[in-house]
Structure formats: structure tokens, C-alpha cells
Amino acid sequence: MQTDSSFTFVLFGGTGDLSMRKILPALFEAHRAGGMLADSGKIVAVARHIADRAAYIDWVNEHVKPHVSKNGVDETAWASFLDRIEFVKIDLGKPEDFTLLRDALSGRPGIRVFYLATGPSLFVPICHALASVGLNENSRIVLEKPLGYDLKSSNAINDAVGEIFAEEQIYRIDHYLGKEPVQNLLALRFGNVLFEPLWRREWVESIQITIAEELGVEARGDFYDNTGALRDMVQNHLLQLLSIVAMEPPHSMDSDSVRDEKLRVLRALKPIDPRDIGKVAVRGQYHAGVIRGSAVPAYATEPGVKQDSTTETFVAVKVEIENWRWAGVPFFLRTGKRLADRVAEIVVNFRAVPHSALGASALRGGANRLVIRLQPNETIRLYCLAKQPGEGMNLASVHLDLAFDRFFREGQMEAYQRLLLDVINGRLALFVRRDEQEAAWRWVEPILNEWAASNKPPKPYAAGTWGPAAASAMLAQHGTCWLEEEN
Missing domain, CATH: 3.30.360.10 (Dihydrodipicolinate Reductase; domain 2)
Incomplete structure (x- = not known):
């Protein structure tokens, strides 16, 4: 599965359990395989309690590395994967912080993918904050479950997200x-x-x-x-x-x-x-x-x-x-x-x-x-x-x-690897x-x-x-x- 599609993969909840165990390991496996991710593709992690990129890389080495490559880690591939990772310190409760993300993404080629590996209560505020700084265009957004507590709350989230992103931009993920x-x-x-x-x-x-x-x-x-x-x-x-x-x-x-x-x-x-x-x-x-x-x-x-x-x-x-x-x-x-x-x-x-x-x-x-x-x-x-x-x-x-x-x-x-590649390449069938x-x-x-x-x-x-x-x-x-x- 070769790709030339340039992308920026923005990971909200960049220090969360899902990011550590599934998302970043899946992206590493795609990187290690060669040809699945464009060389120019970048991963931008977002979190509030990490000071800077160096501290985040230390965090990734400690919490992600144990979950990758069951037969051992290819250190050369791991080092080049870390070169893809950038970091932006943002408090998701402060919409004004999203200007920092907008500035970090300015001028980058290709599609933007926003992965919301957060609690569902943050889905709508994040989407509104992205729209407030113009980051909802030329982008795709991935929503993790659970999407709501019942039909009413699910519709409320979908209505709010749908005001900002078109249906073909929304990827509701089910890893099965x-x-x-x-x-x-x-x-x-x-x-x-x-x-x-x-x-x-x-x-x-x-x-x-x-x-x-x-x-x-x-x-x-x-x-x-x-x-x-x-x-x-x-x-x-x-x-x-x-x-x-x-x-x-x-x-x-x-x-x-x-x-x-x-x-x-x-x-x-x-x-x-x-x-x-x-x-x-x-x-x-x-x-x-x-x-x-x-x-x-x-x-x-x-x-x-x-x-x-x-x-x-x-x-x-x-x-x-x-x-x-x-x-x-x-x-x-x-x-x-x-x-x-x-x-x-x-x-x-x-x-x-x-x-x-x-x-x-x-x-x-x-x-x-x-x-x-x-x-x-x-x-x-x-x-x-x-x-x-x-x-x-x-x-x-x-x-x-x-x-x-x-x-x-x-x-x-792995399931997450396939689905993340589908998001990057714009394939919606499995969502x-x-x-x-x-x-x-x-x-x-x-x-x-x-x-x-x-x-x-x-x-x-x-x-x-x-x-x-x-x-x-x-x-x-x-x-x-x-x-x-x-x-």
C-alpha cells in the first residue's frame, strides 16, 4: 500500500492510554513497514501537562516503546519515527490556545487529520476551537467511542460536529x-x-x-x-x-x-x-x-x-x-x-x-x-x-x-494500523x-x-x-x- 499523500496527524490526548497502547504503535508499524506513510508526513501530539517536545519524546520512549514490535524494536526505524513527532502544549479548556496549533500547522502541505483520543465531553469544544482558528478546512476528524450516552446525546454530538465538519470529513472509528x-x-x-x-x-x-x-x-x-x-x-x-x-x-x-x-x-x-x-x-x-x-x-x-x-x-x-x-x-x-x-x-x-x-x-x-x-x-x-x-x-x-x-x-x-491509513488516505468504508x-x-x-x-x-x-x-x-x-x- 504505497502512498505519496502528505499529511499532518494531530493527536489530541497525546499522553492518554489509547495513544500510548494503540495509536502511536500503529503509526510506528506503518512507518517501519516503509512506503505506507509519506516521508513528509508528521505527527503532532497535543497535551497540557508535558513541557516541550523533548519531554514528550521521553514520555513516548517510556510509555509507547513497550507496546511496539513484539519481536523487538528496530532502533533505526524507531529513531526515524521519533523524527516525525512534534509537540504542541495546549490546554483544551482554553480555546485561545488553539492559535498555537494553528501557527504550528501553518504552511504544511497535504491533509490534516485530527484524532480525538479524548473523552466525548471534549469532542464538541475541540471542534469549535478548531473552527475558530480556521482548521476545519482541508481536514478529517476521527471520533472515538463512546459517541454519546443514548440516542439524544449522540445526536447532540453529531449535530454539533456536523455544523463544523461535513459528513465525509468525519471518521467514527470502530476498531473491530x-x-x-x-x-x-x-x-x-x-x-x-x-x-x-x-x-x-x-x-x-x-x-x-x-x-x-x-x-x-x-x-x-x-x-x-x-x-x-x-x-x-x-x-x-x-x-x-x-x-x-x-x-x-x-x-x-x-x-x-x-x-x-x-x-x-x-x-x-x-x-x-x-x-x-x-x-x-x-x-x-x-x-x-x-x-x-x-x-x-x-x-x-x-x-x-x-x-x-x-x-x-x-x-x-x-x-x-x-x-x-x-x-x-x-x-x-x-x-x-x-x-x-x-x-x-x-x-x-x-x-x-x-x-x-x-x-x-x-x-x-x-x-x-x-x-x-x-x-x-x-x-x-x-x-x-x-x-x-x-x-x-x-x-x-x-x-x-x-x-x-x-x-x-x-x-x-493490526486493526488500528489499517484504519489510520484509511483515514490518511480518505477511505471511509470501514468507518x-x-x-x-x-x-x-x-x-x-x-x-x-x-x-x-x-x-x-x-x-x-x-x-x-x-x-x-x-x-x-x-x-x-x-x-x-x-x-x-x-x-
């Missing part, structure tokens, strides 16, 4: 859309005649999408306790993955063609009747438990969390899509903290054969299954039945495995359009409202397990189970 297997899901479906005829209600029994974490809320207790898993993960990551799985073939891979098809899926989600929320949505909260031999505390005792908190750390929800392709097929979405393993995957369970002369195993649902693993090891695995060696017709499950790190010699591109975001908020709001009005606490589950038993019971009602429960 940049993961290699998600890209390969598009290739698998739309590049191969083998799967597309099967990708519909006649042949698919159910679909599961899981994003599970072993970690708790860490140092984000104060933020998380006012957010919860439904807002933090379902409204964005899980519904975006759902829309990719269920979308119709776009006429091309240009940004609006892809996002138009995703939007149709989100608008076709069956509205949830508030009276049925207890049947189709499970919320849980982790209690003390053991993960990989280490005791971990309950959510309510985490720093920054209210002791009587009813915030959910686990959500499982059944989703239906009201269109001809998917009518009647249940989609089960699940996410949680302090679960038994760290995994993100999409599981497509195909229907059993209508009749089998080979025994009952061929009639079992899920005998044919496609598992798309997003993390930790990015793979696509197709399960089918084959005869076991030996006497008799005994069937066993086998799989065809596409492990990207074994099949492709070149290293995989969330405003109408997609509104449709997602509109669908989750009945659940949010019902949980807020309910006096029922979240269902408890022990840290190190797979969540409340009610999540398994919900699938059992449909004659299926979560993938890890198969055996």
Missing part, C-alpha cells in the same frame, strides 16, 4: 471493523460462489457473535460504571459485526455502497417489545472469582465503582432481522468482562441434513459450522463431518483451517456513518430504558466463568448452546 478476519469475511462471502448460496435462512440455523474479556474494568471503573456493557460493546462493536455478517452484497466496495448495506441490516432489526426484554436480553455483573489461578475482586469493589452499582458487565441478547434473507434465524450476541477466556468470534451454525443414512451425528445441528476467530488468534475454521478410520461408518468432526499467520508470509496488519449509529442507538434504547426503570439487579456470575446461567438457558430454548458448551 479493521480486523483482518472481518475483512476476510467480506472476501469469503462476496469473492466465493461456494458460500453465498448458503448464507441465508434456508441453510443457517443460528449465528453467535461473542466478544469476551478476561480483564475487569481496570482503571476505568469511574467511566465504566456510567456506561456498562450494552453501551460500551453492543451498541457499536457487536451490532457493527452483525451488520457485516448479515448484509447483502454491495454493488462495489466503495464506502457508501458498503455502509448502505450495513444500514439496511440495522434498520431491519426486529424492535424489542419492552415486555419481552426479560426473555431476549440477559444482563449480569461479575462477583469475585478466580481467573487462571489468580483471585480477582467483584465488580462492586473495583476502584471508582459504586458499591451498590447495578451496571451490567455482561450482556447476552437475541436479535432477529426482519428481511427475506434472515427471517426466523436467531442471532445471539454476547459480551462480558472477567469471563473464562479472551476471545472474539463469529459462529455460523448451518442446518443439519434433512435425512441421514449415516447415523444421528449427521442430523445434529452445528455439524457444519463456520467459526471466524477475531482474537486472540485470527483464523477462519470450517467444520464438517468425515468418516473415522477403521471399521464401520463412524463420523467425526474435522475442520479446514485458514490460519493467516501460517498461510501468508507477510505479517498481518461508521451517522445514520448507522442512529439506527443502532434506536434499537438498543428500549433495553436501556427498561433496565433503567427496573428494580431488578443484574444477574451475578463468578469471575472466570462464561456469565450467568440465564444466557445459556436463552439459547437452550432454541435448541442450541454457546460454542464452548458443545463438549
